[in-house]
Amino acid sequence: MxxxxxxxxxKRALRADIESLRKIVNFLSQxxxxxxxxxxxxxxxxxxxxxxxxxxxxxxxxxxxxxxAGYPVPVYDYDFKEMKKNIKxxxxxxxxxxxxxxxxxxxxxxxxxxxxxxxxxxCLSYPFATEDEQEDLLKSxxxxxxxxxxxxxxxxxxxxxxxxxxxxxxxxxKEKGREPTPTELLEKIISLYERKG
Ligand code: SF4
Ligand code: SF4
Numbered sequence: 001m002x003x004x005x006x007x008x009x010x011k012r013a014l015r016a017d018i019e020s021l022r023k024i025v026n027f028l029s030q031x032x033x034x035x036x037x038x039x040x041x042x043x044x045x046x047x048x049x050x051x052x053x054x055x056x057x058x059x060x061x062x063x064x065x066x067x068x069a070g071y072p073v074p075v076y077d078y079d080f081k082e083m084k085k086n087i088k089x090x091x092x093x094x095x096x097x098x099x100x101x102x103x104x105x106x107x108x109x110x111x112x113x114x115x116x117x118x119x120x121x122x123c124l125s126y127p128f129a130t131e132d133e134q135e136d137l138l139k140s141x142x143x144x145x146x147x148x149x150x151x152x153x154x155x156x157x158x159x160x161x162x163x164x165x166x167x168x169x170x171x172x173x174k175e176k177g178r179e180p181t182p183t184e185l186l187e188k189i190i191s192l193y194e195r196k197g
Contacts (some may be wrong), residue, residue, distance in 0.1 A: 001027060004182050007121055008078055010043060014124040016051045018190060025186055034143035038134075040182045041146050044189055045128040049161045052193050058157035064111030066126055072100035078121035086118050123163045127158045143177065168192075 001009070006027070016056050024043060028036045049055065054083050057176070060113070076098050084090050090098035095146035101107075107115045127133040146169060151158035168188060172180040180188075 004076070004078060007076065010129070011064065011078075011121045011124060013043060013048050014046055014049075018193075021047060021186070021190070025183065029183070033055055033113050034141050035138065036105070037143050037182065038141050038147055039129075040137050042125075042129040042134065042149075044182065044186050045123075045149060045161060046125055046191075047125055047130060047167060048189050049149035049157070050124060051165050052189060052196060053161055055157040055160060058160055060111050061113065062154060062156055064113075066152075067108040067113065067123075068103060068104040071132065072102045073105065073120060073122045075101050075120045079122075082118050083120070084116065086115065128139070128161070146185075160180055185192075 002183050006024070009020050009024045009027075021043070025040050028040050028043075030036075074158060075092055078091075080092070080099050090142060094100070094133050101120065105113075107113060107119070113119055123129060128151075133145075133152070137147055137150050146165070148160075149162060151162060169180065169185065176184070179189060
């Protein structure tokens with residue numbers, strides 16, 4: 001798989017396509033290196049954030065700060081094509097191989113994203129699977145256990161996800177009497193998603 005194929009598969013996974021989720025985790029599991037393990041945990045955490053844990057209240061209280069300030073959001077060609085299907089007059093500046101969506105984002109109304117069902121990969125990945133937030137941590141990650149993901153102080157939704165996932169890991173440790181594998185964590189999160197309906 002090339003980088004775009006990996007990103008497109010991850011994007012589908014983050015949008016609750018379970019087959020894609022298992023496929024991308026299996027693909028990354030072949031590589032026994034810290035960066036691949038880090039990516040697996042990032043995807044599992046982000047999947048839980050997007051699809052398992054109810055965070056509407058937290059994001060409303062925060063007011064949508066992640067879309068208001070910061071570097072422009074990268075929009076890859078595959079994101080742009082999808083957005084263009086829905087926004088006929090979409091025009092974005094292109095730099096270094098990808099389009100840029102400046103913040104504050106033109107698609108935010110109040111705290112809500114008005115293009116939620118076709119927002120770019122980078123938005124679906126915030127904050128656990130974004131390079132901006134996790135770059136330093138990734139450099140020091142040695143492949144042992146769940147990374148202590150960085151979440152900005154203002155991101156109360158991300159903090160709630162970390163607490164939720166810590167509890168899930170604790171329960172799995174008790175149940176198994178050892179450190180759970182990333183795949184065991186993944187299957188637990190999928191079962192919670194399916195139970196949610
Ligand atoms: S994801 Fe975090 S930063 Fe973004 S709106 Fe929700 S709480 Fe705020
Ligand atoms: S596209 Fe949506 S999620 Fe992404 S920055 Fe804009 S408002 Fe936020």
